[in-house]
Amino acid sequence: MAAAGTSMEYRRLGKTGLKVSALSYGAWTTFKTQAALPEAKELIKAALDAGVNFFDNAEVYAGGEAETLMGQAFKELGTKRSDLVLSTKIFWGGPGPNDRGLSRKHIIEGTKAALSRLQTDYVDLLFCHRPDPDTPIEETVRAMAHCVDSGLAMYWGTSEWSATQILEAKHIADRLGVSPPVMEQPEYNLFHRDKVEVEFAPLYEERTGLGLTVWSPLASGILTGKYGGGAAPEGSRLALAAHKEKLETRRADIEAAARLAPLASELGCSMAQLALAWTLANPRVSTAITGASQVAQVRDNMGALGVVPRLTPEVLARVEAAVKGDKGGADKA
Template sequence: MEYRRLGNTGLKVSALSFGAWVTFGTQVPLQQAKELLQASRDAGVNFFDNAEVYAKGKAEEIMGQAFKELGWKRSDLVISTKVFWGGEGPNDSGLSRKHIIEGTKASLTRLQLDYVDVLFCHRPDPNTPIEETVRAMNWVIDQGWALYWGTSEWSAEQLQEAWRVSERLGLIGPACEQPEYNMFARKKVEQEFKPIYESHGLGLTTWSPLASGILTGKYSGGSVPEGSRFALTDYKSMAEKKLVQKRAQVDAVDQLKPIAEQLGCSLAQLALAWCLKNPHVSTVITGSTRVEQIKENMAAMQVVPKITDELLKKIHDITEPTITA
């Protein structure tokens, strides 16, 4: 496993990490979660991602109990969670000082932890001044509930404002951003954020490297295999959006198969390795329901050095016409 710095911090995270979105509390119970976490740890993974909204808090509960039963040394782990969607009440969501503080306390209780390493603002909140959010995130750090804070799906302009506020007040700015990043979603990471990597050392903990499974090739022809994410009731609308409205992306994956064959890897490994080629990416968050998937994903590390500039151009020629974000 390779370990990369999280932006300009001294924190080192595994280049491939494990996230609980969709799986924990929805598809994966506690015992299976322990097996998946152990397989990830055996492969060198040290970064584990969660959020208060995942399975309405159940994902944090399962991960926290699994960590407790596995008995791992806390200093060996880098654990993150995200606040924004915490419930139905008028103050149970967003990035107000009230919800950030109460949401963080609730997440720590579910995770059975004294602190998380990274606390993310899960989305930008147009109803809360960024200064209020910056002050609240710094207060959480001052309490020792989080060591670093970051953002998820914020724009470059919103990040710049957060840093301006932080610098004016002598506070800590966001260390990292968690954007969607894959062959079909590239504009924010490769264009919008380009001017700020050098100025602020933004670290990236990217999600959806397989474009919700499309880049694995399992949805070839628009089919939905039993047991896949798009076969889940809660993801029917996403299946319509991804497999019907963006059918060109599904078809593009078939054109990537010869490249994967040339490299001697699966389409999933190719997609993960492609993400890792970007030097601004600190870690690529993966998700799995089976130990075999984790082993396949981790093997993508060996594919990264095989992707030459020539192969990158071939990949981009295939995928660029289908980029939507």
């Protein structure tokens, strides 16, 4: 069930001047695994047609092949580079001792390799994909700032860092007088909330603020309701070998998602649209990264923009009740 179409909303990335589409598209688990070049082009075109300008990737996705597919797709589609906000994430670049982590060597070499695969001179957003306990944060800050200063990236940030680590990186950057991290990419959905809503609260008002490019807003597809029957549909994310174990370990989440179905029906939207709209209702979220493997899913996801205005305090309270399993919840008339 698709809600009426709504034009794309563009939000500032934290306190920077960069505008990113509220809904974006990422290549994780999809490109190569579920989509070769013809399918990748169709998915990207559907996202572009909906007004998406932010496309997320990482050196580790499909061992770099996700970046290769994305770069070739944009080339064959003839997309104007300045119309795009592209990202990559650096940490897991290969099997060698210096092919992973956040040393100056790997950050600079890994970024240049990613740019080659993406067929672009720069990425707009460059992320440290995870914290690296083996590398001093000052070394990482200096290397990421170098990438910005040398034109390899426009902005840099982190992914799945703690608030303490981000603050340390900011303070080091301030002391050195170099570009600080301005965005973070955390997981954020109805089942995974504390980092964004509690831990990061002190960061949003820092000098540069903190833009959030959140991943897994549909909780690996669980919030679409597709797993309610107890099995993973063919072609779905949890049907992939790397994710099959989640079907049992996340049974409680699957049951909670099913309780949202009556509310989605009442609002005249799909469950995916309701879950995405809930994520976008948080003003701290700059963009929610979607990862559809079918064009129809891309189009349905974009309908979430039209659902956001319907999320009144009463509706949001019913969402909370349904997820927690409170009696009544989403079934309340």
